[in-house]
Amino acid sequence: xxxxxxxxxxxxxxxxxxxxxxxxxxxxxxxxxxxxxxxxxxxxxxxxxxxxxxxxxxxxxxxxxxxxxxxxxxxxxxxxxxxxxxxxxxxxxxxxxxxxxxxxxxxxxxxxxxxxxxxxxxxxxxxxxxxxxxxxxxxxxxxxxxxxxxxxxxxxxxxxxxxxxxxxxxxxxxxxxxxxxxxxxxxxxxxxxxxxxxxxxxxxxxxxxxxxxxxxxxxxxxxxxxxxxxxxxxxxxxxxxxxxxxxxxxxxxxxxxxxxxxxxxxxxxxxxxxxxxxxxxxxxxxxxxxxxxxxxxxxxxxxxxxxxxxxxxxxxxxxxxxxxxxxxxxxxxxxxxxxxxxxxxxxxxxxxxxxxxxxxxxxxxxxxxxxxxxxxxxxxxxxxxxxxxxxxxxxxxxxxxxxxxxxxxxxxxxxxxxxxxxxxxxxxxxxxxxxxxxxxxxxxxxxxxxxxxxxxxxxxx
Amino acid sequence: xxxxxxxxxxxxxxxxxxxxxxxxxxxxxxxxxxxxxxxxxxxxxxxxxxxxxxxxxxxxxxxxxxxxxxxxxxxxxxxxxxxxxxxxxxxxxxxxxxxxxxxxxxxxxxxxxxxxxxxxxxxxxxxxxxxxxxxxxxxxxxxxxxxxxxxxxxxxxxxxxxxxxxxxxxxxxxxxxxxxxxxxxxxxxxxxxxxxxxxxxxxxxxxxxxxxxxxxxxxxxxxxxxxxxxxxxxxxxxxxxxxxxxxxxxxxxxxxxxxxxxxxxxxxxxxxxxxxxxxxxxxxxxxxxxxxxxxxxxxxxxxxxxxxxxxxxxxxxxxxxxxxxxxxxxxxxxxxxxxxxxxxxxxxxxxxxxxxxxxxxxxxxxxxxxxxxxxxxxxxxxxxxxxxxxxxxxxxxxxxxxxxxxxxxxxxxxxxxxxxxxxxxxxxxxxxxxxxxxxxxxxxxxxxxxxxxxxxxxxxxxxxxxxxxxxxxxxxxxxxxxxxx
Numbered sequence: 001x002x003x004x005x006x007x008x009x010x011x012x013x014x015x016x017x018x019x020x021x022x023x024x025x026x027x028x029x030x031x032x033x034x035x036x037x038x039x040x041x042x043x044x045x046x047x048x049x050x051x052x053x054x055x056x057x058x059x060x061x062x063x064x065x066x067x068x069x070x071x072x073x074x075x076x077x078x079x080x081x082x083x084x085x086x087x088x089x090x091x092x093x094x095x096x097x098x099x100x101x102x103x104x105x106x107x108x109x110x111x112x113x114x115x116x117x118x119x120x121x122x123x124x125x126x127x128x129x130x131x132x133x134x135x136x137x138x139x140x141x142x143x144x145x146x147x148x149x150x151x152x153x154x155x156x157x158x159x160x161x162x163x164x165x166x167x168x169x170x171x172x173x174x175x176x177x178x179x180x181x182x183x184x185x186x187x188x189x190x191x192x193x194x195x196x197x198x199x200x201x202x203x204x205x206x207x208x209x210x211x212x213x214x215x216x217x218x219x220x221x222x223x224x225x226x227x228x229x230x231x232x233x234x235x236x237x238x239x240x241x242x243x244x245x246x247x248x249x250x251x252x253x254x255x256x257x258x259x260x261x262x263x264x265x266x267x268x269x270x271x272x273x274x275x276x277x278x279x280x281x282x283x284x285x286x287x288x289x290x291x292x293x294x295x296x297x298x299x300x301x302x303x304x305x306x307x308x309x310x311x312x313x314x315x316x317x318x319x320x321x322x323x324x325x326x327x328x329x330x331x332x333x334x335x336x337x338x339x340x341x342x343x344x345x346x347x348x349x350x351x352x353x354x355x356x357x358x359x360x361x362x363x364x365x366x367x368x369x370x371x372x373x374x375x376x377x378x379x380x381x382x383x384x385x386x387x388x389x390x391x392x393x394x395x396x397x398x399x400x401x402x403x404x405x406x407x408x409x410x411x412x413x414x415x416x417x418x419x420x421x422x423x424x425x426x427x428x429x430x431x432x433x434x435x436x437x438x439x440x441x442x443x444x445x446x447x448x449x450x451x452x453x454x455x456x457x458x459x460x461x
Numbered sequence: 462x463x464x465x466x467x468x469x470x471x472x473x474x475x476x477x478x479x480x481x482x483x484x485x486x487x488x489x490x491x492x493x494x495x496x497x498x499x500x501x502x503x504x505x506x507x508x509x510x511x512x513x514x515x516x517x518x519x520x521x522x523x524x525x526x527x528x529x530x531x532x533x534x535x536x537x538x539x540x541x542x543x544x545x546x547x548x549x550x551x552x553x554x555x556x557x558x559x560x561x562x563x564x565x566x567x568x569x570x571x572x573x574x575x576x577x578x579x580x581x582x583x584x585x586x587x588x589x590x591x592x593x594x595x596x597x598x599x600x601x602x603x604x605x606x607x608x609x610x611x612x613x614x615x616x617x618x619x620x621x622x623x624x625x626x627x628x629x630x631x632x633x634x635x636x637x638x639x640x641x642x643x644x645x646x647x648x649x650x651x652x653x654x655x656x657x658x659x660x661x662x663x664x665x666x667x668x669x670x671x672x673x674x675x676x677x678x679x680x681x682x683x684x685x686x687x688x689x690x691x692x693x694x695x696x697x698x699x700x701x702x703x704x705x706x707x708x709x710x711x712x713x714x715x716x717x718x719x720x721x722x723x724x725x726x727x728x729x730x731x732x733x734x735x736x737x738x739x740x741x742x743x744x745x746x747x748x749x750x751x752x753x754x755x756x757x758x759x760x761x762x763x764x765x766x767x768x769x770x771x772x773x774x775x776x777x778x779x780x781x782x783x784x785x786x787x788x789x790x791x792x793x794x795x796x797x798x799x800x801x802x803x804x805x806x807x808x809x810x811x812x813x814x815x816x817x818x819x820x821x822x823x824x825x826x827x828x829x830x831x832x833x834x835x836x837x838x839x840x841x842x843x844x845x846x847x848x849x850x851x852x853x854x855x856x857x858x859x860x861x862x863x864x865x866x867x868x869x870x871x872x873x874x875x876x877x878x879x880x881x882x883x884x885x886x887x888x889x890x891x892x893x894x895x896x897x898x899x900x901x902x903x904x905x906x907x908x909x910x911x912x913x914x915x916x917x918x919x920x921x922x923x924x925x926x927x928x929x930x931x932x933x934x935x936x937x938x939x940x941x942x943x944x945x946x
Contacts, residue, residue: 017830067920123754145666179840181547197531205567256465256468256469257462257469258462260462260464260465276545296497308505309487309491309495310496310498310501310502311503312484312487312488312492312495313487313488313491313492313493313494313495313502314492314496314501314504315488315492316488316489316492317488317489317492325501325503326503326506329502329503343484343487343488347488348484348488348489349484351484351488352481353485354482355477355480355484358477359473359474359477363470363473366469366470366473368468369462369466370463370466370467375462378463378466381462382462382469383467386469386473389473389476389477390476392480393476393477393479393480397476397480397483400480400483400484400486400487401481401487402480403481412627430764451838459693460559
């Protein structure tokens, strides 16, 4: 599609920018913002410049720049916005967790979170190094399914499984607790992408038309029923509304992207509604959530939602300023409710900025999906981006009463290692796909080190 | 697959738009409503997070804010807590500003008062934490201490004012309480302490000196009746009154006796001066009838009865009844029936007499200073009313001196100082139980301090002691402390 120029030289003069310099500058900018936020918090709370500023900020800088170097080395054309956004969100999360530590009489969640940031960024770098081409993942479609289901069901095991706040989501080995559902999210996205790429024709073309919609055959309904059953199982056994909603929403969205059939959405939503109404009728904890959603100040109910709202209201438009509010008065101030903590201290303005960061992250992910050159990459990128969007929507929507509150982590911000790990790996996979999508034709020569046997249509390129 | 991905992007856009709208609603539209919700701890903490002004007596803080490490940032401390509890009141996270100056001058102490507007603007610009103004009181710590110690564990109240200015020199109510127990940050302990205080039958939270259930003034009211008599022009100090051993109340067969059933005068014709000196009941019952209810009521009002007074705490107005038959009128002459007073009001009667008849408005706050010690407000003495003429005041003073020299109030004598006083034994209920009163001032020729003391009857049928025996020593201690050497 090159424009017909007088000489071929016009074509060669179009150099594709790798974006690595932009990425470096934006990442440094993100680190400066995080550093200023950290100093701001310490000045407000302890009235001194943090003595460990350089050590802490240095660690974060080393991690971000390390990943940047890995990208220069292994994914030169990767999207330049993903790393700065993830760094900024992760860094601000660290600052807020530290701020809440200061408010709640000397705990050290922030130190642990910084440690986990190291682990997560290392995992992201490892992902980029090990997964040289995202298409290899397609080979592991059913392995991913097995791993995903296993991870999901791990908390149900007797010894390692662990229940907290009425939800059975954790495993605990030694002193370390982990939420395997976060990683299951990635495994299942890989599985959905692989599975749907192979079966999309059967799902989209075969079937009966009814009321102007293409309805699938009964046997093709199988997978969606399985996914539905799985999310209901999570809901029932683990009492986790959030994850259940997340998995099912993710599956329906990917099904829709794969088949381009609105009927799937209708079927999906119908099934979801049915499941939701059932859950509401059967489970007391679901009913409590709905009651609190409709009236957060209802007497005799938990005041969790109410406290979050009061925090947000206290912040108002411009917020109290970092370190000058009372975010620790809210339950789970550094995990589920960290968004309310930001809302209190940074105000509506700050919260808008953070939502914009998420929107931008998701937008870059979806753009990667559009740019990806084959179905698997498209589905995987779309699926991964959409989980981030959906997760933000479900948790922030729960805090702001757009929908009933369900406990979920806020990507990159919430305290918690599993969530951080999962989200950095998601970013790594998006970077990997975007590198493939943005790489200019001239450089798209097959990498001899990447051998993709058994993946149809890949080796032939 | 690009079309559905684009549609998915629109769905994401819609989701984020919903979040932006919801956030706007909560943080912009509903924010004020959320802040004002009852039990919003953040709003509460905010009012506690700025330094509250101190309350100072003679340069020493009796209430001050101390920095803490917890949420509330400042804790209120009361040194000499029980001595000043009814002056300071309390400042509690759970129960707010209660009683005393903490409540009455809350806005100034908290720094939200309009008079501090200029300072708040400066704070806003310089980024300083806003803080409240401090109050310097008129209290004389020696008089306050003397009153508190002399009252001891007995229920009652003691007030002292400077008759020349109206400055309150002492304000004590017993039983007392510890405001520290309410200002503590241990909220469960605060809750317990508050329950205990409110349920205590002795009602320690009530400021009996200015805001308790009003007391019958007993014989101290005879000063008002005597003043009315002198002011009427029909009587002088040596005018003879009708003072039999027993006085039959007009229109009834009820007989009013003198204290102890004694005669006021061998002939039953004591002079006005003599009647005051020995506190002759029958003469004053008769005199009230002669003067009429209106004359007595008007004189009472000249002394401050029925007036709304803020010192700045609200003082319950003392009252003289409206509708009286002759028997009731006679009873008011000895401070019984429905005459009701606060100890401060009784002190004001003495103060007016001491100050040549000019009644000064009582006040407790000398100056208000902002954080930089700049004086924001200074109370100037104001004349409240011209209660009696100077000659009436002089005549009354002479009579009150005789009370202490050789009448019912000899226990108030101070060597080398001439003390003017009046005792009272105020019956209440029907069992003969009585409160002990004493009011007076010193030195009689150059008054510096006027006092009123009431010691409540411990039981309903306790009649053993009179004002002269129980209350006069307390007054004496205060007067002694208040008279400049």
